[in-house]
Amino acid sequence: MTPLIEANRVSRTLADPEPFTLVCDASLSVAPGEMVAIVGPSGCGKSSLLYLLGLLDRPTSGSISIDGRVTEDLGEAERTHIRLERIGYVFQFHFLLPELTALANVALPMRRLARLTGDQIAERAAALLEKVGLGDGAGKRPERMSGGERQRVAIARALANDPAILLSDEPTGNLDSANTRMVIAEFQRLAHEEGRGVVCVTHDATVAAAADRRIHMLDGRIVAGD
Amino acid sequence: MKGLMVLLDVAAAHLLMRVRQTVVAVAGVGVGVGFFLAVSGMMIGSQNDFIKTLIDSAPHIVASDEQRSAARQPALDAFPQAAVTVRGVRPQDEVRGLKDWPALLADARAIPGAVAAPTLVGAVAVRFAGRTEAVSLNGIDPRIEGKLAKIEESLIGGRLIDLEARPDGIIVTRPMADRLGAHVGDTLVVSSSAGTLQRMRIVALVDPDARAGFYAGDIAGYGLLRTAQVLFARPNVVNQIHVRLPNPQTAERDAARLEARWGYKWVSWEERSRDILNLLVVRDVIMYAVISAILVVASFGIYTAVSNSVADKRRDIAILRAMGFTERDVQVIFLAEGLAVGLIGVLVGFGLGTLLLEALSHAPLTMGGKPLVLPLDRGLRQYAVAGGASLVAALIAAWLPARKAASVDPVEILRGAA
Ligand SMILES: Nc1ncnc2c1ncn2[C@@H]1O[C@H](COP(=O)(O)OP(=O)(O)OP(=O)(O)O)[C@@H](O)[C@H]1O
Numbered sequence A: 001m002t003p004l005i006e007a008n009r010v011s012r013t014l015a016d017p018e019p020f021t022l023v024c025d026a027s028l029s030v031a032p033g034e035m036v037a038i039v040g041p042s043g044c045g046k047s048s049l050l051y052l053l054g055l056l057d058r059p060t061s062g063s064i065s066i067d068g069r070v071t072e073d074l075g076e077a078e079r080t081h082i083r084l085e086r087i088g089y090v091f092q093f094h095f096l097l098p099e100l101t102a103l104a105n106v107a108l109p110m111r112r113l114a115r116l117t118g119d120q121i122a123e124r125a126a127a128l129l130e131k132v133g134l135g136d137g138a139g140k141r142p143e144r145m146s147g148g149e150r151q152r153v154a155i156a157r158a159l160a161n162d163p164a165i166l167l168s169d170e171p172t173g174n175l176d177s178a179n180t181r182m183v184i185a186e187f188q189r190l191a192h193e194e195g196r197g198v199v200c201v202t203h204d205a206t207v208a209a210a211a212d213r214r215i216h217m218l219d220g221r222i223v224a225g226d
Numbered sequence B: 001m002k003g004l005m006v007l008l009d010v011a012a013a014h015l016l017m018r019v020r021q022t023v024v025a026v027a028g029v030g031v032g033v034g035f036f037l038a039v040s041g042m043m044i045g046s047q048n049d050f051i052k053t054l055i056d057s058a059p060h061i062v063a064s065d066e067q068r069s070a071a072r073q074p075a076l077d078a079f080p081q082a083a084v085t086v087r088g089v090r091p092q093d094e095v096r097g098l099k100d101w102p103a104l105l106a107d108a109r110a111i112p113g114a115v116a117a118p119t120l121v122g123a124v125a126v127r128f129a130g131r132t133e134a135v136s137l138n139g140i141d142p143r144i145e146g147k148l149a150k151i152e153e154s155l156i157g158g159r160l161i162d163l164e165a166r167p168d169g170i171i172v173t174r175p176m177a178d179r180l181g182a183h184v185g186d187t188l189v190v191s192s193s194a195g196t197l198q199r200m201r202i203v204a205l206v207d208p209d210a211r212a213g214f215y216a217g218d219i220a221g222y223g224l225l226r227t228a229q230v231l232f233a234r235p236n237v238v239n240q241i242h243v244r245l246p247n248p249q250t251a252e253r254d255a256a257r258l259e260a261r262w263g264y265k266w267v268s269w270e271e272r273s274r275d276i277l278n279l280l281v282v283r284d285v286i287m288y289a290v291i292s293a294i295l296v297v298a299s300f301g302i303y304t305a306v307s308n309s310v311a312d313k314r315r316d317i318a319i320l321r322a323m324g325f326t327e328r329d330v331q332v333i334f335l336a337e338g339l340a341v342g343l344i345g346v347l348v349g350f351g352l353g354t355l356l357l358e359a360l361s362h363a364p365l366t367m368g369g370k371p372l373v374l375p376l377d378r379g380l381r382q383y384a385v386a387g388g389a390s391l392v393a394a395l396i397a398a399w400l401p402a403r404k405a406a407s408v409d410p411v412e413i414l415r416g417a418a
């Protein structure tokens, strides 16, 4: 089975203002149906690695394949299209568009992809919100939602275009334990029942324990995995 | 275009969240466009009115028995190889007048729709009640001259055709009559340089208002062509031909053609009014400079609005990019914001401009006691120019911030926030 993500000796260094290595020689792969946690001390390069895996950033050396397709030689437009179609992002701070309702936020990626009709998009957005337990909050703006609710809207939005890959950076960093449990359960369901590849950068031991595998990082390097 | 609507929706959401700034930017464009329409309406309207007066108040072409350059001296032709200078030329006392004038007249009349009239102009002295004034007497054919220009409307106390009934009739300007102390019906003693003396009776006066133009020169006077020929002792001589064309725009070309064919000086209304027309060009340049300045100021409003929007929305831009929106998508969003402000502003401006023009057309203005209706140009052209220029200005103003938005690096923003 082709891995969803395959990173092969990936490095990312900065030249300015002084040479600095964010990620060094990292190799990993993520298969469909598994939930992987990336753990390590603050500043070790977890987020940097996640940006590389999600094609938001380009490695200075090494290569990353998505669905078995090498991405280094692709232009920005193609990489962006892969993000739109195959990858969903969830960040620690929900990053919803404040002007739009929950439903409109969830609809954004679908409207951009424009594969469904307007009615189908509205229907699917409502269904996704229903799944994360926000069936009646569809018309609310982010400012009138709690942190947990916003994070659930962000998860629903990440799943809008039915991506094979879900990347998340400290998704529970701002949540209480009840919401954290809910997010863990959702991620496990997405991996185990829906067969997606879920990658989760986390400090939270419960989240890490709930993952199928843990990748440990230190100073930009992957030091251990289980 | 697939997926464009979502970009426009995001743009609209941005604008609606910043109502105050959006309203200010829209108002800037609206006021700019509104005043553009009002100012250009007045300027172009008055200019068109002025040119129309210029055209209607005088023959479109006047041919006279003058040459543009001095006659060639025979000595120059006799010694073509030699270096000849001729000084102190004393001209023969030639009989002035247009040679072959019936042929010239016929040629001018050959232009389809053209009207042409022969005229003999000369200086006379006019005496009345012991006072003497110099008058430039135009011997005309009243039937034709009346069709040439709107002199008839400027006459008081009589009509042009009255000259035909009274071969000894004369028409002078009202100021001239005032100076002489004469009125319609009074008899003047007219003497020419040829030594002829004739009693002529005033049949009408020219009121020197704007419309009379050419015909209301202070010392102008009008009589029958036949009478003038007798007075100047030049039977059957004509020294001017006045031409009116169906389309005044061809005057310059027709004059040049006739001049090339016949010699003599054929002066079009454009040549006669060149100085004034040049002034109008200067006026146009000033007008468009002022109007462009208004539009530039309006586009600053758009630039500020879009710039602030971009600065505010860096987080949103980062998340849109992470979600799979391209750099171009982001650029389109902010360009659309600028364009939307421009478009709404233009519509507001059309409304405002139309109201201003309407108000101006009803302005209770007077001039010399008479009510004055401002000549206004309300042509669609002005609306198109104002709208087009504003939209282009809006696009340019939004372009720079939109470029900046497109170049936002999402990773940088995400790092800073997460
Ligand atoms: N633009 C930059 N210039 C210099 N150093 C940077 C820059 N961006 C990140 N870093 C450094 O790179 C290292 C890796 O950052 P990264 O955000 O990947 O760490 P992290 O593991 O996600 O940390 P945390 O757990 O605190 O989120 C950090 O030491 C950080 O200070």
Ligand SMILES: [Mg+2]
Residues within 6 Å of the ligand: A046, A047, A048, A169, B418
């Ligand atoms: Mg991090």
